[in-house]
Amino acid sequence: MTYLVYDGSWNGLMTAVFEYYEYKLCDVSILAEKSFQPSLLGNEKTVITDINKASRVLASLSKKLSSNGFGKLFPVFLSEQHGIEDQLLNFIKLVFSSDKSPEQAYGNTCVLTIDKVAKMVHREKHRMEAFIRFQQLADGLYYAHISPDFNVLPLIAKHFKNRYADQQWLIYDLKRKYGIYYDLSDVQEVTLDISESPTEGSIFHEDEVLYQTLWKDYFQSVNIKPRKNSKLHIRHVPKRYWKYLTEKLPA
Known part of the structure; x- marks a missing residue:
């Protein structure tokens, strides 16, 4: 051999x-x-x-x-x-x-x-494109963290570059310890010392908490409890992706 x-x-x-x-x-x-x-x-x-x-x-x-x-x-x-x-x-x-x-x-x-x-x-790849939620940091950068089963960052870069062409953003893979960063011109791979998602309020943009609250309130208002179908919901949005969704985070 x-x-x-x-x-x-x-x-x-x-x-x-x-x-x-x-x-x-x-x-x-x-x-x-x-x-x-x-x-x-x-x-x-x-x-x-x-x-x-x-x-x-x-x-x-x-x-x-x-x-x-x-x-x-x-x-x-x-x-x-x-x-x-x-x-x-x-x-x-x-x-x-x-x-x-x-x-x-x-x-x-x-x-x-x-x-x-x-x-x-x-x-x-498709689920990451659908479920990633950005958080705006104090310096204006839009940040999202993921830990997908597969190394899909190279596959989703084009989608996010086209969709968020007017924003600086960083998507970081916590599992593989690297991310993709868009500087309003090009997407490049970056390696940073990030062990978990930002949690301290001081690092977020002053409007970020308000936006998150409004987003959660919106989802609560459109939720029709009598028509709730948890099995169907979990089939389309598996629980392992809930940690990426602002509307699923605890208040």
């Missing part, structure tokens, strides 16, 4: 795929540095991320797959599922060894896995 150890980045993974073919390797497993445990039963090869190699792999895949099939690969990588690198490698090997695109061949385990995981990540 040869372990291809990469830096955990998307381009790093694609470089590992390139080197799998470049060195004509056979029995291979691809692992990120943070999860790799040295073994006496295999050989370790460190993969140095090479943008040119990664680009060549991606260019070849884009020609072999439909736009929908190609578009699933990066979200699947962001799922951070255990062993997902090997699943992606197996899928890519199948793509390159087939005359026709195998993306609809659901009888194949790796094809089914890629499709299933892509749908899971897409669902989480």
Whole structure:
């Protein structure tokens, strides 16, 4: 067994795929540095991320797959599922060894896995876009924190840039310790020392508490108790997302 150890980045993974073919390797497993445990039963090869190699792999895949099939690969990588690198490698090997695109061949385990995981990540992306609530801080910055099941920040950046183009905002992933920051021009990744959501009133804009109160009052006023359907509500807004919603926070 040869372990291809990469830096955990998307381009790093694609470089590992390139080197799998470049060195004509056979029995291979691809692992990120943070999860790799040295073994006496295999050989370790460190993969140095090479943008040119990664680009060549991606260019070849884009020609072999439909736009929908190609578009699933990066979200699947962001799922951070255990062993997902090997699943992606197996899928890519199948793509390159087939005359026709195998993306609809659901009888194949790796094809089914890629499709299933892509749908899971897409669902989480959609929910983050729907459930994120910003809080305005004293300096005018709009801040929101999340801790999603999957690393969806790269997937939601475009949505929030388009929707809140006239506001400076920061969405921070507490679980992965990084965020995306929009400065009215570009969105960039940032790393900050944030362990939990801001709670002290002094850090909020003077109008923020009023806005939150008005928002909660609005939801109370439109709530029709006789028509309340808790099961349906939880199906559409699972409880694990309530911590993001201003209207669900305690008074």
